[in-house]
Amino acid sequence: MKYRTVAVSTAAALAATALLSGCGTDDGADEPAASGPASLTYWAWAPGLDKVADIWNKGPGKEAGITVTVKKQASGDDLVTKIITAAKAHKAPDLVQAEYQALPTLVSNDVLADISEEAGDAKGEFADGIWQQATLGSDALYALPQDSGPLMFYYRQDLFEQYGLTVPTTWDEFAETARALKKKAPDKDLTTFSSNDSGLFAGLAQQAGAKWWTTGGDKWKVAIDDPATQKVADFWGGLVKEGAVDNQPMYTPAWNKALNTGKQVAWVSAVWAPGTLTTAAPETKGKWAMAPLPQWTAGENVTGSWGGSSTAVTNDSTNKKAAATFAKWLNTDPTALAALVKEGGIYPAATAAQTGGALAKAPDYFSNQPGFYTEAAKIAQGTAPAAWGPNVNVAYSAFKDNFAAAAKNKSDFGPALTAMQDATVADLKKQGFGVSE
Amino acid sequence: MTRTPRRKAYGVKSAPYVFLVPATLLFLLFFALPIGYAVYLSFRRTEVAGLGLGKGARQEIWAGVANYADALSDSELLDGALRILGYGAIVVPVMLGLALLFALLLDTDGLRARGFSRLAIFLPYAIPGVIAALMWGFLYLPDVSPFLYLLDAAGLPRPDLLDGGPLYLSLANIAVWGGTGFNMIVIYTSLRAIPAEVFEAARIDGCSQLQIALRIKIPMVAPSLILTFFFSIIATLQVFSEPTTLKPLTNSLSTTWSPLMKVYQDAFVNNDIHAAAAQAVIIALATLALSFGFLKAANSRTKQGDSR
CATH class of the missing domain: 3.40.190.10 (Periplasmic binding protein-like II)
Known part of the structure; x- marks a missing residue:
């Protein structure tokens, strides 16, 4: 009996010490x-x-x-x-x-x-x-x-010249450029569709006018499969399906090598791309140039954000x-x-x-384009607003899984987008959020 | 004089309990308590009201078995379990087969460079799983892999090692490469423990090295084979770091490829610790059932063998 009491009180003392030490590590927040x-x-x-x-x-x-x-x-x-x-x-x-x-x-x-x-x-x-x-x-x-991180279009100036390509100003031209390159150099790709980078896809959808999460009263409305996003998904799905662009993820050793050796000659990225290119493609420094993101309607100046x-x-x-x-x-x-x-x-x-x-000065990697940031500021003015909701993480992981499968199988991106929408809505409902259909 | 026997009797009676106290305390604090808390969490969920913005929009409520029902009806968790069964069907036999083979070879008489060979086979085990997965990942990726480069140079087709069936082989290869050495050491150690007289007797009876290996050595190391099998099953069910490390390199590995990856995804990406806790409990129970089921089956077979 006596020993049990000792055991219990020792346990209590130990637990109290654990609690105290747990509280002891605060960072001056108190x-x-x-x-x-x-x-x-x-x-x-x-x-x-x-x-x-x-x-x-x-x-x-x-x-x-x-x-x-x-x-x-x-x-x-x-x-x-x-x-x-x-x-x-x-x-x-x-x-x-x-x-x-x-x-x-x-x-x-x-x-x-x-x-x-x-x-x-x-x-x-x-x-x-x-x-x-x-x-x-x-x-x-x-x-x-x-x-x-306003989105922009980065391309290899020298290779564009070599293959007689023009810098696309609309997405139609972008598709044409991808096909033209494939014809002239079958082992090269204009770029890749990366199922790892949900943020890039979100930015491209913003440019097309998508508003994924909006509120009305005390309900969320999820519109990930709205016509604007559908347009973007179909566009990239079509390019992957016909083999005009690659379907491998970005930010892999293979992708770095593809940029560094000119296997991929362009990259849809954001204003911070020079930093990434410096480490991913060090040997092509000075050969890249930046242009505005291709537009859905010619003559406009709209872009999305990545990050x-x-x-x-x-x-x-x-x-x-x-x-x-x-x-x-x-x-x-x-x-x-x-x-x-x-x-x-x-x-x-x-x-x-x-x-x-x-x-005032262009990034070192882009010293061949002195007006880099003046141009970037002009592009940034057209940044379309983004509309985020309380479960972006769920939508993003649904994107990664569904679009990875679609890109791998070179199948339509439409069903993947629907799956992403459904997963997002189901999660909101499961958590108890008000959701309007 | 009268006190000594009394104290002795008292001490003997309570001594076991006193010795048990530290272990019991540690068990309760660092084992039972966290597990109990995880089980408690698995029966709870967060309920959000309306837009869920601002104070008091979120509260934790009792969920009953809802999390378990969700986990068991979630096809992704079941698919993940099937995927790792396929993976385990490659890893376990190949790894243990190789480990046994290497152990027997090392135990052969008149072997040269025994120490070096043993170390060379064991060495990959010392390399952390994540590093091994990264290294193999580089070797699998089409554009940076020297193997695929050589195949290409020889005009042979290049298999996509990070897709479909080859993906299972690629993942299994990492586990086999890293785990064979450890299992070999376990088996080899028990081989060395067999008394030399047994072999001498066998040789006098005219047994060849191969016959000694098949008829004497393998049956005598059966207990350590069972042990390594047991460890391997548990390791297979818990596979996490290799597929997680390879995931960014390919479209074929989803964020929920293995059951533990699904738990991680729910807990740390989707921020739903309650669902993750329920899944973790289910995985723990399944692992327990599988591994102890195997131990039981193995034991009853050994007993049958003894009675014969």
């Missing part, structure tokens, strides 16, 4: 609130952000008594999961970097704070399409836009005002933006920073 000096934690993945935070800590932050510590926890979707888990334990950091498509998921999990009062006046600094992604179309403001992220303040932050002040400085102050471009290589979302300053 600092006293209000006016006094604030110490903020920032989970992010953009390279060089710690250096930009240093500029803040030594300058404006020192005056305001706000210190920011950047912690590289994870990136992209992994970070979303981490933040949600941390928020469940009320241990989320003060500030987080979040991709635009993750914002509804984070808001839906009650992770992000509404900072419209503290930072709502920054609206004028950003293009409407980008700002609306941070407000989710409501009066609230859940994040400040940091960078954007892009924002800075958000969490509900767990004990000093939301200080956090919002830093977020605003980081994404609108010229010094901060110049440092972000220089240290992180990002393309700022703030309109004023997209020309001049750190972006």
Whole structure:
């Protein structure tokens, strides 16, 4: 009897120690609130952000008594999961970097704070399409836009000349160019359709006018298989089916080699492509050129986005005002933006920073195209708004699985798109969201 | 003098319990508690109201067996199970066959470079699974693979190693390459434990090396063969890192290719820990049933053999 009591109390003591040590590892999130000096934690993945935070800590932050510590926890979707888990334990950091498509998921999990009062006046600094992604179309403001990734068309200038190809300005011309290249050089491809890159497909659908998630009353409407997206899916499905473009995923060693050796002569990508090309195709430096994304209607200037992220303040932050002040400085102050471009290589979302300053000179890889960023800024103006919902992750994994199978079998992309729509709607319903048919 | 016997009796009676306390505590804290929590989570789900935005839009509620019903009626989980059965049907026999063969060869009399051979066969086991999968992934990819380059140069057709049937062989190859060495060591160790008199007697009776291997060595290492088989079944059911590492390289591996990948996908991509917990419990039970079913079958056969 006696020993059992000892065992039980030891167990209780051990459990208590475990709990205590679990609580002990907080990252300064429990600092006293209000006016006094604030110490903020920032989970992010953009390279060089710690250096930009240093500029803040030594300058404006020192005056305001706000210190920011950047912690590289994870990136992209992994970070979303981490933040949600941390928020469940009320241990989320003060500030987080979040991709635009993750914002509804984070808001839906009650992770992000509404900072419209503290930072709502920054609206004028950003293009409407980008700002609306941070407000989710409501009066609230859940994040400040940091960078954007307007889609563009990259091509091998020398090979286009060699095979007598012209740079396509419409998607019809794009298909013709792909076929013409296949005729002249059967072992080469204009590009590939990658079932790994849901973000690229989403951007292409945005350009065609798709709005995948919209709200009406207290119901979500999912329109992944709307006519606009169908058009995009059929277009790429057709090209894959007839063999005019490749069907292998991007970001593989084989794809790197295909870019580096000129087996693939073009790439539909975003403004950040120079960074990727520098590592994927180092031997073709100076041979590439950038042009606007082909259009569905000739003469227009519409593009979609691939990637892009924002800075958000969490509900767990004990000093939301200080956090919002830093977020605003980081994404609108010229010094901060110049440092972000220089240290992180990002393309700022703030309109004023997209020309001049750190972006006056073309990226090193594109030194043959001195007007790279002037051109990019023009393209960025036509960025179509994106409409994200609370289960983008589910839609994206449905895309990967269904489009991978369709691309592999070279079958129609239509059924894959329907499957993606159905999976997304079914998941929303299963979770209990209001869904309108 | 009168106290000693009393204390002795007391100590003897309670000693086993005292010795059990640390193990029991550790078992409860680090084994029973997490498993219990996972089982608890598997009976819960999150319920969202309306748009699901803002405070209080999400709450955790009791779900009963709904998560289990969903998991069992989910064709993706069943398909995944069938896929790894196909994969296991290649891996287990080939890996154990090779391990046994190598162990017997190493145990042959008059072998030179025994230590070196043993190390060379064992070495791949020391390479982490993810690294092995990456390395083989590069060797499989059409545009960067030296094998496929040689086939092409010789004018032979290039098989797509990351698609259809060859994909199973490619995945199985990684597991066989990495696991044979370990299983070989287990079998080899038990071969070395067989008393030398047995072989001497066999040789005096005129047994050849082959006959010794077939009639004496293999029956005598049967217990370690059963053990390695048991480990291999569990490893097969838990296959995760190889297909996950190869997934970005090909269109043929879905995000839910193996049951554990599906659990991972639900827990960490779709953010539904409740569904993931239910699936994990089902996989654990299936693994338990399969492996202990096999042990039981193997034991009853051994007993039959003994009685004969």
